[in-house]
Amino acid sequence: MGMMNMSLRAERDHPLFIRDCFSKIHNNLNLLFPVVMAALLLVRVNQVQAQAGIELENVRAEVEYGVGVTFLAGIKASIPIQQASIVIFNDTEGVTYAQPIQIDPQGRAEYRFDVRQNPLRPFSTLSWYYEFTLADGTTIQSDAYDVRYDDNRFTWQTLESGTIVVHWYDGDAEFGEAAMDVAQVGLQSIGRIVPIDLTQPVDVFIYASKDDLRATLETGGESWVAGQAHPALGVVTAVVTPGAGQVISMEQRIPHEIMHVMLYRSVAEGYNNVPVWLREGVATLAEINPSSDYDLALMDAVSQNRLIPLSDLCASFPAADGEAFLAYAESRSFTDYLLRTYGEARLLGLASAYADGLDCESGPERTFGVPLSQLEQDWRESALGQNSPAAPLQDALPYLVLLCLILLIPLIAVLSTIRKKGNPHGPETFVRK
Known part of the structure; x- marks a missing residue:
């Protein structure tokens, strides 16, 4: 026992033991420091709020899709408020609105943001906070809040799997499960062309009819549109009517729209500079069960010598139904030709070149060494047999x-x-x- 005590004392006196003790104390302090600072910060915030004499209750926003967003709050102040205002920030468009608000005798404040006068993109996010000027001249800013401008005309059912979220209002639970299955399989198809990025959610809203969808379209709402992507928001919409043909519609439309989101996440802010023919080309290639009418429309156009020049499909597609479908067919065939000829890495490199700001004609020159016009000629000869002997x-x-x-x-x-x-x-x- 005495030898054990002597050994223990010797170990405690050893420099390595002393250094180890100090190291443990230092590590414990490092762990405690954030907790202590957070507690002090919380006390300080509470003190500031108490000194300011402003308390907000029941802060919320009520969305009426297509009409507006109503911002409500209960406000208590121990010092008279001389002036109050609400500051609303449109995160998607980068636009800020600042408006004075009135506080009634019961301490309630209400402000209505009219989307008919201030157009708001569907599914975008609004952030807001309040500013107060007190009678003693003190200016106080509240915490920030946010709300998403969702289409709440319908009672949505929701199914989640990881960061994929499917929403539908017409159809049973099996309908939603089928849509989720298609989304998952579609990601595999998409992954063969561009990288999959699910660090942020992807919301899939399924509408039962084109009429229901039309109110969410950013374009003119052409009759042939059966889906749309909001890539920066991570939101896609698609028309799928419950019934016998629902799976085919899902397989064509859901992967198509999700591809737009994945391409956006690959090239980031330069996405809108990517030509429409390339954006829609990769999207149609992502379809699990593509329409056989693509090839029929393409061959018919070749036989009648009425192919649309790719240079005309850089900025937009035709509005007419038949011409628009031909534009999709051409984009799909040409993008497939590029994919088979150069591979997915260089195809993504082409998208990046466009995202960097190169124009439609010169983008392929940096990536493949030939301009778009030459690539189009090669595609017509090789894939379509046009202009060959x-x-x-x-x-x-x-x-x-x-x-x-x-x-x-x-x-x-x-x-x-x-x-x-x-x-x-x-x-x-x-x-x-």
Whole structure:
């Protein structure tokens, strides 16, 4: 026992033991420091609020989609308030609105933000806070709050899986599960072309009809639109009517729109500079069950020599239904040609080149060494057989057939006449003896 005590004392006196003790004390202080500072900060905040004499209660925002957002708060002040205002910040557009507000005798403040006068993008976020000037000249700013301008015309059902959130209002639970399954499979399809980034949520809102969807469209609301992406917001919308064909619609539309979000997250703020033909090209390639009409529309346009030049599809697509569908078909075929020829890494490099600010014609020159016009010519020859040596013959084939018929019929008549003159008794029968 005495030897053990001596050993323990010797160990305690050892420099390494002393250093270890100091190290443990230092580590414990490091752990306690944030807690202590947070407590002190909380005390300080409470003291500031108490000194300011302002207390906010029941702060909230009520959304009426298509009409406006109403901001409400209960305000208690121990010192008379000389002036009050609300500051609203549109996070999506980077626009700030500051308006004076009135506080009634019961301490209630209400401000109505009219989206008909101040257009607000669907599903965007509004942040707001209050500013007060007290009778003694003190200026106080409240905490900030936020609300998302969701389409609340419907009673949405919601299903979450990780950061993928599916919303629908028409259809049962199995409908929502089917949509979630398609979204997950769609991510696998998307991942073959661009990286998957799910660090932020992706909300999928499914509408039962195009009429219901139209109120959320940022464009003119063309009749053929069956979905739209809000890439910066991480929100996509799609029309899927519950019923026998719902899975096919899901497989075409949900991955298509999610691809826009993933492409945005790959190229960030330069997304809007990426040509429409490339954005829609990769989106159509992400579709799990693409429409067979893409190829039919493309071949029909080739045969009639009415392909839309890709330079016309850089900024926008045609508004007319048929021309718009052809634009999608061309974009899909051309992007697929680039993907097969150069691979996904260089295709993403092309998107990045455009995102960096290069124009539609010169973007491919930095990535592939050839301008867009040359790539288009190569695609037409290689993928569509247009402008190849056999193309003129293919175009002239119907006329050649007609010419042959015109020449052949008189020739047959002449031969028939000659045979009749050579054998006036009619045909002979050859009999082997």
